[in-house]
Amino acid sequence: MTDRIANAQLRGKVMSADEAAALIPAGAQIGFGGFTGSGYPKELPKALAARITAAHEAGEDFTVNAFTGASTAPELDGVLADVNGIGLRTPYQSDPHMRAKINDGTSYYIDTHLSHSAQVVAEGFYGKLDFAVVEATRITEDGSIIPTSSVGNNKTYLDCAEKIIIEVNSWQSLDLEGMHDIWNGYLTPPNRPIIPITKPGNRIGDTFLTIDPNKVVAVIETNDPDRNTPFKPIDDDSRAIAGYLLDFYDNEVKHGRLPKNLLPLQSGVGNIPNAVLDGLLNSDLENLTSYTEVIQDGMVDLIDAGKLTVASATAFSLSPDYAHKMNDEAARYRNSIILRSQEISNHPEVIRRLGVLSCNGMIEADIYGNVNSTHVAGTRMMNGIGGSGDFTRNAYISAFVSPSIAKDGAISAITPMVSHVDHTEHDVMVIITEQGLADLRGLAPRQRAKKIIENCAHPDYRAQLTDYYEAALKASKAKHTPHDLARSYDFHRNFLENGTMKLS
């Protein structure tokens, strides 16, 4: 038995994943650890999937409701979705198998602001949480849990759940201990205190999760890697988008609207944000900070280069090479990286106080600056809103980025009217594609339309966007936000019918 379980009582709860899964009844509400493929339980979900399959083969109904931090991995979302094992999924996912079950109607999905996801459970709006299933790098002598590569909603799920199952994963570095900041002071109203963070680097809590050991019904020993996927090499579009954003920041500094070392950076996950980080690496900016959700490769490079003094997040999302480096050198990185609960990493209070510069991907923006982050053609869920709303609404400057076209030009990321709104015109300040940047601050809807079409739309779509705008201006009796509701979804309808947004 591993020496990673120092508490005698919990050592006595060690069992196989199958034995632990047998403790979970049909209909259970389970709060799983895990955020962006980091720090999720890896063996219990597989065993649970097997149990569900056996039940289904015996003709019994068996689903569970799965709460997480954010996205997990094939070993959690994937295996449970594959066996039609998930009744309700929330607050975020990005697994292809899970997504398919959401979109074919098998599973319900509640797409939630990540800053809300803990509090709605703590407030009791979902009813009783039966189980918390979390990953630990070790269990201390007094029964506390040292988290692994994410914190997510672990604290809330451990506090609220009736029963606890812990996976102790010896793949995760013991040196992660000391990197986490677990604040136990956050309560539900009317007793909610001030969050005492005024700088991204403030530590306000413990380095461990405190639990009631009597709630632990199983401890499972594992040795499994996180789902770490490599980033693609930076392509020309991503580099162009990153360049526009950095030039924009540079201009804000020149005009005295941003400090020389900018403000704390938030960055969504993906290739464009990684290109932005690469651009920062090659700039002469210094003393940068980050208050964000996820730490990806580019931030590690910025720390190594001495350009980023501190990064606060709730999880890692690293390529396999960088994950190994993090495991090897966690003792060094924990001086400049803090992993917090996601309700703190994503909290409006802290984000607006610090004045975060947000940068997130999108599916589409419309000519008036509304952004769709979640639904293809208004109906098909991609991943979810994640933390993009928490950061965008409260950012000092909010930006959305996307290539201007997708699927070899069949899809335009700029449309007359987005098919689903996740970020309203009131919240979106800057839109960037490889074509250029539209600074929407201080512009009314008709002014935004011209700028977005001119600066951001792909040349192949500019004429038909202008056609729409001009026709809408004529057709629309009210001119504040001109629209022709008979034509506002022509792009999307043509795509659904003919496979392209190009109108012939």
Added chain:
Amino acid sequence: MTDRIANAQLRGKVMSADEAAALIPAGAQIGFGGFTGSGYPKELPKALAARITAAHEAGEDFTVNAFTGASTAPELDGVLADVNGIGLRTPYQSDPHMRAKINDGTSYYIDTHLSHSAQVVAEGFYGKLDFAVVEATRITEDGSIIPTSSVGNNKTYLDCAEKIIIEVNSWQSLDLEGMHDIWNGYLTPPNRPIIPITKPGNRIGDTFLTIDPNKVVAVIETNDPDRNTPFKPIDDDSRAIAGYLLDFYDNEVKHGRLPKNLLPLQSGVGNIPNAVLDGLLNSDLENLTSYTEVIQDGMVDLIDAGKLTVASATAFSLSPDYAHKMNDEAARYRNSIILRSQEISNHPEVIRRLGVLSCNGMIEADIYGNVNSTHVAGTRMMNGIGGSGDFTRNAYISAFVSPSIAKDGAISAITPMVSHVDHTEHDVMVIITEQGLADLRGLAPRQRAKKIIENCAHPDYRAQLTDYYEAALKASKAKHTPHDLARSYDFHRNFLENGTMKLS
């Protein structure tokens, strides 16, 4: 000369409104005081409108950009709109003449979250603010300003503007002094501090606005009432909606999800919110508090009845009788009423910390829980989003209220797809019409659709909403949020073409 101007230097700046208006050049950016028809300047705008008219008659271009707290009155928005005097208007308005100019394309309008409206000016995103024009009940010996019936964005506009014009209005009670709480500690990032409010009644600042007297170019003496409009008697629909909301709160208390004295109440302006306040008056609830934007008649009644211990807001919106009572008895009411800057009254940090219960009106909600607060048929601006987004996103429980039909049944407040989104499906917890209440917490989109149609839609529209939902479920390849984009705006299109949302 009135004894309300105790400062010698500023007494020397007294002049007529016409003389003051002559100081304002074409193209000026002006930050006016005023919020919900309270505490706005009343003479300078009229004189400025005359100046603009003279310029236009002489063939000269003359417009100004008008920033306010929120809505003002005919003597400000109305007179300037009537002479085509406003180039850009922000952050909120509700004046019929101003609205007409926005919708006919004469004036640009930037509809802004009220918590954002001060900071975007302070951050310099709009360029230089040339003038601040505010109302005072008196000017102190050292040149400080005692505000009147609103605070709004006065502090930021006075701080940022190059020149200041003060209207000293002797209609306003001198006893308002002591009611305001002006916090000078709020700065732009990276120096933004914690807002030290943990209870609605906390006072954290001064009772006066500190200004640089050298910036004052004119002081105007006035004696004019605020725009105070009577509330309509509470009708059956409003009473029914209020009843559903109070029953819902009652049930939350019973289940331990709300304290016995609820949580701080926020309430939009209008007849339904006033009916909710009346319902509270007739309930056995006690020790209520309010952290809101606007204080209306019903809250005054609750204070008088001893049921509301404290109300924090940024402005009054009272009927004429109640405005007189407030003026007469301000010395008493200032023990339980606090007027703050709107970036504090509407701040996400404080709202989420306190766990406010929000209740706001809407134009329409769709079957998936998206809410339109601003645009009729997606194009025509009504008023603006105001503070509804600040409160809704950060509320402990967010509710939207509306009668289920309007215009004698020609309009349904529940539609297949809202024509403009101000509050996304991620933010809306409860929808209430006179038909009933839909508690959307913990429901996925398809579940929400059934509940909203069943509980909230008017019987005349239930069948055609169900038809749409079922057809969309069939037509839509993806079932997460079923939509048929060819039909999603049939209700609105039929209304535009045939004057009714009823499909024949």
